[in-house]
Structures are given as structure tokens and as C-alpha cells.
Amino acid sequence: MKLNILYFAWVRERVGHSQETVETDATTVADLVVELLQRDEGCAAAFADMSAICVAVDQELGELTTHLKDSYEVAFFPPMTGG
Amino acid sequence: MVTRVQEAAFDFSVEVNTFQAKVKSAGALVTFTGIVRDDSGSLDHMFIEHYPAMTEAALQKIETQAITKFGLEDALVIHRYGMLTPGETIMMVATAARHRKDAFAGADYLMDYLKSRAPFWKKEISKDHTEWVQSKATDEAALAAWSREPEA
Numbered sequence: 639m640k641l642n643i644l645y646f647a648w649v650r651e652r653v654g655h656s657q658e659t660v661e662t663d664a665t666t667v668a669d670l671v672v673e674l675l676q677r678d679e680g681c682a683a684a685f686a687d688m689s690a691i692c693v694a695v696d697q698e699l700g701e702l703t704t705h706l707k708d709s710y711e712v713a714f715f716p717p718m719t720g721g
Numbered sequence: 722m723v724t725r726v727q728e729a730a731f732d733f734s735v736e737v738n739t740f741q742a743k744v745k746s747a748g749a750l751v752t753f754t755g756i757v758r759d760d761s762g763s764l765d766h767m768f769i770e771h772y773p774a775m776t777e778a779a780l781q782k783i784e785t786q787a788i789t790k791f792g793l794e795d796a797l798v799i800h801r802y803g804m805l806t807p808g809e810t811i812m813m814v815a816t817a818a819r820h821r822k823d824a825f826a827g828a829d830y831l832m833d834y835l836k837s838r839a840p841f842w843k844k845e846i847s848k849d850h851t852e853w854v855q856s857k858a859t860d861e862a863a864l865a866a867w868s869r870e871p872e873a
Contacts, residue, residue, distance in 0.1 A: 647770055647842035648853050697775040699838070713772060713840075717856035720800065720841035721755050721812060721832055 639663065639706070641670070645684070646715035649691060652684035667693050668702040670712060684714070692717055722788065722796055724780045726771065728803040733813060740797045740815045747794040747817035749824040753832055759807040763847045769802040769811065772840035776800075783834040791827040793818050798831065800841065833863040 641660050645653045664670035671688065674681045685691065688702065694713040695704050706712070723740070725731075733754060741750055757767045784796045793816050800812040814835070816827035836856075843854040 644772070646772060646840070647844070694772070694775060694840070697772075697778060711774075713775070715772070715840065716842060716853065717860075718837050718840055719843045719854045719856055720839035721836040 639709075641706070641709065642711045643670075643674075644711065644713040646713065648716055649684050649714050652680055654680045662706075664706055666702065666706060667695065667700060667704045667712065670706065671702070690716060722781070722784050723798070724777055724784060725799045726773075726776045726780065727799070727801055730801070730810065731799055731813075733810065736797065736799060736813065737815060740795070740817070744794045744817040746819065747824075748819050749821040750815060750817045751821070751824040751828045752813060752815045753828050754813045755811040757805050757807045757809050757811060761847060763849070764807050765846050765848055766807075767805045767811075768844040768846060769805065770842045770844070771800075771802045775840050779839050780835070783831060783838060786834070787816070787827045787831045790830065791816075791818060791823040793823060793827045796827065796831065798835070800835070800839070802841065830867060833860075833867060836860050837864060 639662055641662055643660055644657050650656050662670060662673060664673055671685055675685045692715055693700050695706065696709050696711055737752055780798050780800065784798055787793060788796055795817045797815040805811060814828055814831045816824045816831065818824040818827060837860040845852050845854060
């Protein structure tokens with residue numbers, strides 16, 4: 639499955655880029671995070687504390703347990719600070 | 722219902738007048754304006770990042786919830802992104818209802834949700850220091866309080 643992955647705010651800064659396309663067999667967000675974690679130091683730093691990170695799947699807020707069936711976009715970011 | 726996400730500044734009075742002109746049956750109109758605050762006295766500017774593909778839909782969802790929950794006649798949300806200097810307006814909400822309590826509560830609810838469910842991130846850039854604004858435990862507590870409330 640081809641997934642578009644987006645990173646925002648300090649997650650983007652730690653990963654080192656804002657967007658990428660990955661080929662993955664991950665079935666949940668948690669699976670995907672495990673794959674990304676093992677890739678390089680930037681990703682390891684970004685995902686070190688998953689309680690500090692939020693996720694959106696296909697532009698809807700999700701969780702680590704959210705399934706990725708037929709998904710096209712996953713975004714990782716810190717808790718939002720709008721307003 | 723109006724939702725706008727933009728980099729450019731907006732004119733608060735023009736927005737309020739336009740909003741008020743459209744709500745014929747409202748007896749109350751409440752507005753809130755968020756402004757870049759400089760607590761340290763050394764803030765150079767604030768940078769607001771957002772998730773363009775998701776932001777507008779997230780704001781619309783929050784607005785729809787507020788309109789339904791408080792029986793609002795209408796609601797308006799304008800939120801800026803990009804580089805803003807201290808004193809500049811970041812965003813505004815306006816709510817219109819038949820009575821003031823719903824208009825106030827609707828605006829309060831909108832702000833609580835915009836704070837932690839709209840995909841914006843603020844970074845403060847000072848002369849010798851750069852820091853992402855962190856969310857607070859009280860932000861989530863505010864949302865939890867709304868969901869404990871009996872339906873209006």
C-alpha cells in the first residue's frame with residue numbers, strides 16, 4: 639500500500655522533512671510508527687514519546703489503533719495549539 | 722456558517738458587520754478575538770503552521786457542533802496562519818443566537834475546541850529563543866467538561 643505521510647511542527651523538524659510517500663504493509667497506525675521508528679535517528683527522536691504525538695488518518699483525527707485499510711494519507715503532529 | 726483560513730490580516734469590524742447583517746432573527750451576537758501576546762517582552766514574531774488539507778473541514782465540524790448544541794442562528798470562524806507580530810489579530814469567532822447565554826456559551830465552546838482540535842501549531846520566535854507553544858492539560862479538561870454537560 640502506498641501512503642502519503644505528512645509531518646507538522648516539531649515532529650516535522652525532528653524527522654527532517656514535511657512529506658514523503660512510503661510503501662508499507664502496516665495495518666494500523668502503531669505498525670506504521672514501528673516501521674518509521676527503525677528507519678533513522680530523526681524518526682526515532684520524533685516518535686520517542688508517542689504520548690506527545692497526535693495522528694490524523696485521511697485528514698480525520700485518529701489513534702495508534704486506527705486501521706489503515708485503503709487509507710491514502712497519515713499525518714503526525716504534536717497536540718494542536720489553535721485559537 | 723462561515724469558515725476562513727487565511728494568511729492575510731482581516732478587518733474585525735467589517736467581518737462583524739457583515740455577519741450581523743445576515744442574521745435577521747438573532748437577538749445576541751458575541752465575538753472573541755485572539756491576539757499575539759508577548760509575555761516575555763522579547764517576542765519577535767509568532768509563526769503559525771497548519772494542515773491545509775484538513776484545517777477547513779476541522780473548523781467546519783467544530784462550528785456545526787456548536788450551532789447544533791446551542792441552537793445558534795449562525796457562527797463565524799476566521800483563523801490566520803503564517804508570520805504574525807505581537808499585537809496582531811490571529812483569529813476571531815462570532816456567534817449569533819436568539820439570547821445571550823447561547824451566544825456566549827457557543828463562542829466559549831468554539832474556542833475550547835479550536836484550541837485543541839483544529840490543526841494549527843504556534844511557534845514563538847524571540848531574539849535569542851525559539852519555542853513551539855505547548856498545549857496545556859487544562860485544554861483537554863475544558864473539552865471533557867463540555868462532554869459531561871447535559872444537552873442544552
